[in-house]
Amino acid sequence: MLKIIPNKKNIGAQIIVNLKDISNKDISKIKKALNKYGMLYFKEQKLTSKLFIKFAKYFGNLANYPRLKGLNKKFPQITVVQRKSKDKGPSFGEQFHTDSIYTKKPPRFTMLLSKLVPKKGKANTEFCSQYLAYKELPNSIKRKFKNIKAKYSSEGPISVTTKERVKEKGKNIKELKSTHKIFRKISTNHSIYCSPGHFVGFSSKIKNQEKLKNFYLIIKLRRSFSFHCLGKKINWLYGITDLCFIKQHLSKEIE
């Protein structure tokens, strides 16, 4: 029997189920939970690459990530997020970001499967609800940004954390750039669609551009994100496989 345990404020939920042995009914419950809670996590799963891919395919076609080397020829769609002992600087993706926002058609979801993580308490990942962050914004900002688009780049501020891994893919890794609306309507809800780690500017001139950029996008919105994140930090389990499933880029809810 699948069990759903929502976090505080309904930001994320734990799903108790064995993903190796999952029914169509379970999948439809997982889809509903994903729409409602935005991020789901499944503790202590023992998924092989094959089962991981099989599970992912229930939610759509798999995306090819253009910037990192795939796991191997058999599973090119699994990318390895790894910190090697000779790596310097911050860890991979160590800043608030939305995955692949710098592509023209970002994937709808991201899945993270832990394989080897640091000792307890040293590998937390924070997630945040951009729906709640939107709700917290003053109306004047909601009006101001209503039709504004932002520019994102794979070479944005967070790229310092990914250099080592990107290099391994080879020489021809081009900068990827995109433009997306800052707010989006998904079914009847509104959400911020933003990534401080990849943000490089607004696509059109707006009044007080610099002030808004620094204050609202980088500082104020991040504080809202963080505030809503405090409800839950995932403490990855050492040596045991956990799976996180995150809603990233939606124009409508999944059915």
Ligand SMILES: [Fe+2]
């Ligand atoms: Fe990420």
